[in-house]
Amino acid sequence: MNDTVNTAPPLHLDGVVRRYISGEETLEVLSGADLTLHGGEIVALVAPSGTGKSTLLHVAGLLEKPDAGCVLLAGQDAGALPDGGRTELRRDRIGFVYQFHHLLAEFTARENVMIPQMIAGVPRSQARARADELLADFGLAHRLDHLPGKLSGGEKQRVAIARALANRPHVLLADEPTGNLDVNTSDAVFDALLVTVRAHGVAALIATHNMELARRMDRIVTLRDGKVVPVEG
Numbered sequence: 001m002n003d004t005v006n007t008a009p010p011l012h013l014d015g016v017v018r019r020y021i022s023g024e025e026t027l028e029v030l031s032g033a034d035l036t037l038h039g040g041e042i043v044a045l046v047a048p049s050g051t052g053k054s055t056l057l058h059v060a061g062l063l064e065k066p067d068a069g070c071v072l073l074a075g076q077d078a079g080a081l082p083d084g085g086r087t088e089l090r091r092d093r094i095g096f097v098y099q100f101h102h103l104l105a106e107f108t109a110r111e112n113v114m115i116p117q118m119i120a121g122v123p124r125s126q127a128r129a130r131a132d133e134l135l136a137d138f139g140l141a142h143r144l145d146h147l148p149g150k151l152s153g154g155e156k157q158r159v160a161i162a163r164a165l166a167n168r169p170h171v172l173l174a175d176e177p178t179g180n181l182d183v184n185t186s187d188a189v190f191d192a193l194l195v196t197v198r199a200h201g202v203a204a205l206i207a208t209h210n211m212e213l214a215r216r217m218d219r220i221v222t223l224r225d226g227k228v229v230p231v232e233g
């Protein structure tokens, strides 16, 4: 058994460049962006609309390839892997939460949290136990068998966060995870998100427009001229 401790940070972006080309025009959204997420660290990404938050999250989450620079997950260079290897790395290491829950409507809350685990090869009974435990952490023990259509907006988003944590990711990436909820619900869902992410020791990068929520995280960064820069609390 390999008992070497991996001390590499869960996520490291090094000189990431991402350009979009439409017709004659090239838009360079990321121009040498550097960012390191340390183990268990929760970082807020707060930047004006259109500056590249989603692009940064997509590149960090291996959904888009950078045009230059590297994305390293626990020291492993994703760019050096074939597409299949990237998909596996994404599945095993990264959890995503989006502004909209994207739950599967015909499956219950429990099944929505079980499915990614079963895709990853976790036996059904184990996936079920993990789903029940995570949903209980989010105060949803009484909603396990509900279809998404029977859940409130806040409950649906809690299920989506539980699903993102189901495969024990090292990194959670969230793009305006409570942006679609009213203020009170957003605060409650955010509390649950922070408590659970901290309890599980997951490193997280969370894009939000809400500076109050951002101040509750470990540090705040923004995007300026395509680069990640710190924001003083």
Ligand SMILES: Nc1ncnc2c1ncn2[C@@H]1O[C@H](COP(=O)(O)OP(=O)(O)OP(=O)(O)O)[C@@H](O)[C@H]1O
Pocket (backbone or CB within 6 Å): 020, 021, 022, 027, 029, 047, 048, 049, 050, 051, 052, 053, 054, 055, 056
């Ligand atoms: N696939 C694409 N093709 C062309 N341009 C794109 C593409 N995706 C994003 N862009 C452009 O890149 C810029 C950054 O977009 P991005 O969605 O990353 O910003 P954002 O900061 O997340 O914005 P918002 O807060 O409004 O969601 C925008 O000008 C956008 O129009």
